[in-house]
Amino acid sequence: MIKLDLMATYYGPNPYSLEPVIVAQIQFVDVDTSILQQMCDSVVRYFPDWCESSATLEADVELAFARLASQWALSALTEVRGFLHQANAVRTSNGLRMYLGFHEAELSFRAMQLALRMMLKCHEPGFSLAAVRTALDGLWNLCRKKHPDYQATILMDAARQLKVPVLPYIRAVGYWQFGWGSRSRIFYESLSDQDSVLGTKIAANKQLCKNFFDNIGAPSPPFTMVKTVEDLPLAVQHVGWPCVVKPIHLGKGAGVTAGINNLEQLEAAFLNARTFSEHDILMESHIQGQDYRLTTVNGKLCSVVRRAAAQVRGDGVKSIRELVAELNQQRSGNLHRSGYLRVIEIDEVMQTHLAAQGLCLETILELGQVAVLRSNANVSTGGFLIEVLDEVHPDIRMMAEMISQALGLSIAGLDYISPDISQSWTVNRGAFIEVNSTPGLDVFLASGLFIQRVARELLGLETGRIATRLMVIAAKDLDRLERAIVSFPKPDHIAWVCGAQAGLGSLSIQCRSDQVWASIYMLLKIKQARSIVIAVSAEQFMQFGAPLEFFDSSIVQNLTLSSNWLTVLQKISGSISIVDSVPEEIFSLMLNESARANSDV
Structure with missing residues (x-):
């Protein structure tokens, strides 16, 4: 028998990981290690893309099993949506522990449980991958509702490399905050809080967009x-x-x-x-010609791709249906693995387009013969991309930038058709077709562009952390400090949290969420906050993990944190001071230091 019990949910840095993780205890009761080894070998054989074969070489078979289960659970969680990285197992003095990153803790624990059920069965004769797929479909339906989509994960990937923190902005899936306080920006897909509402309304309505083109002199059919x-x-x-x-x-x-x-x-x-x-x-x-997507970021043209419609090339043997299936094997629900190219769906639109060419799904194309599957070249319907930024005529570049700036869009995708994009529309009847205010960021990846450069432009150089100061003290001292803080002078633009008390400057703000560290996350969403001072109890810190991934300075009361938790705090603090006692004046001093630091900026 194998038992799995959830031990802790850490919402920030902790002894297992510097990112949020759930931690579970796994126990093996009267389980033959040779059977465990068979399970490990089987899961690697069935899921080679999800599990590292080197894990099966671990001398400690129980540890190898737990690590493979964690890896499998992480892969399952991020196959269709999600941006998670932590999955492992360690043997501690208290037993074997598995840990796994999460967006929703319950969902990650469910993935752990599914991993164990699958591994217990995968070595048996008659093991059914179809049954596993059914269970995964249930998990993936929840992931699509709870996890960040591919647009958000592209930005998150860039933010991670740039050390820009990310928070959910509101409960609705799709709204994410990059940076904290006065240095934050909000995104929904690629649309941000700095985009013009009028511009997005015009872009969302093709008729308004056509009228807009006419009004500013942009060529349009x-x-x-x-x-x-x-x-x-x-x-x-x-x-x-x-x-x-x-x-x-x-x-x-x-x-x-x-x-x-x-x-x-x-x-x-x-x-x-x-x-x-x-x-x-x-x-x-x-308009006769090639289909192009021109993408501007902050009013500047940064990408131009030629979009080609989904198509297959004959080999003289396979039918069009078989060629589509073969092509789709290289594309999956995991957009990152498939190079952000979409699965080509066989539908009535495709069959109608084939019929117009005298073809059908059962037609066997001659060797080298190409069948175009759709009239449109959108990536979302299976098209592919070729980067051609260096070929763009200056007139087209200038007009694209003029359009995006006139609409007030920080990012815009402009559809343009032309026989030759190196020529002006005055020569070859090229034309702008429409504008998308939330263009897919995958266009940069699918065309081979370096997304970090684009995301840096989109996020902006000012997006990032604000100054953070942390105090970790005993619970009884935190209660005393909470009562005293009412009388403290609080400088403007300084966010502060002391136990259950929170506010911005002299304004006290009530947090209505019962989420762990909710008052801290609430204040980090306030644009006026230029820095934040936080006081938490050592007990909370060790129960839930650090509230943030980094602090410019930290003060910790001596002997309140265990050695492993003190090590965590040292890793995530620019500087740290250990004090024997915490007079109330220290918190006031931290507030004033933050105010002085802001005035120096």
Whole structure:
């Protein structure tokens, strides 16, 4: 029998990790080590991408088992969403401990439990990967709700390298804070708190966006709005053949049909768009040429990629259906592993596009013959990217930057079609199609760009930590300090937390959340906070982990922290002082030191 018990949830640096982790005790009761070794060998064989084979060489088989289970759980948690790194097991004087990073502690413990159940079965005859997949699907559905999506994880990856702290901003999934206090920015996907509300509204509505292009002189194809199928013959007289049909409020190529050449195709395209939206449908002239995505960051063009539609190349043997399946084997729900290229879905839109070429899913292409699977080249529908920034004509660069600055967008994705992007639209009828205010950051990775450079531009050089000072004292002394703090003078722009008391300057603020360290996280979200002073009990510190990943200076009351916890505090403090007693004046002194430091900046 193998028992797993949750021992602790640490929300910050702790003796096991400098990142938040859950810690569980694993016990082996009357388990043959040879059976454990078989389990270890089997899990590595079944899940080579998730588990390190070197772990099976560990002389301590129980420790090897626990480490593999932790690795498997981490991989399961981050397969579809998430940004976690910590997973291991250690043998301590109190027994064997597994630890695992978390966004939601309960979800990570569930992954641990699933890992153990899977490992207990994987060495048996008739072991079913399908059953494991069913259990994983349940876990992944929760991960999609609770974990940061791929947009957030790209920014988090850059922030981690730049040592910029990250916090959930509000309970709704998708809103993340980068940096603290006065040095913070809020992002939802790639949209930030510094983006213009009007600009995002214009970008979100294709009709408004087209009018905006016309108003600032940006080249854009003629368009009209269509309410019903009966309006199509008159509409096509305005835009001409070939044409494009699209809903006005959707992105990622949803409901879009391009290259329409006759009324029959037009009616089918309109009805397809209507299934996505009840609003009027936009119809515009089709611009011949390559499909480009121009991305600006802070008003400057930093990436231009040529987007190619999903396609397969024949080998003279396999059908188009088989070639798509073969291509999809290199793409998965794990976007990082698949180079941020999406799985190509076989649907009615694809089959209609193939039929227009005289093909179907069962067609066997000749050797070297290419079949384009869709009329649009969006990455979200299986397209791929080629970086061409150095080829862009100066007119196109200037107009793209003018558009993004006029809209007030810190990041913008502009769709542009042209036969040759090295030529101005005055030469070859190139045109801007639309603007996306939340462009996928994966475009940089999929095209081979160095995301840290782009993310640094997006996050801004000012995004980062504010000054932090920590006091760790005995619980009885913290109670005394809480009562005394009411009379302390508190400088403006200094956030402070003392036990259950919290505020900004002279303003006391009540925290309504029962989350661990909630009052600290609350104050770090206040833009006026230029520094923060925190007093916590040693008991809380050791029960929940350090409240933050770094402190500029720390004061700790002697003999309140065990040696391993004192070591943790030393690792995360710029400087540390150990004092025998903590007079109330020390906290007041820390507040005033923070105020002086701010005035020197």
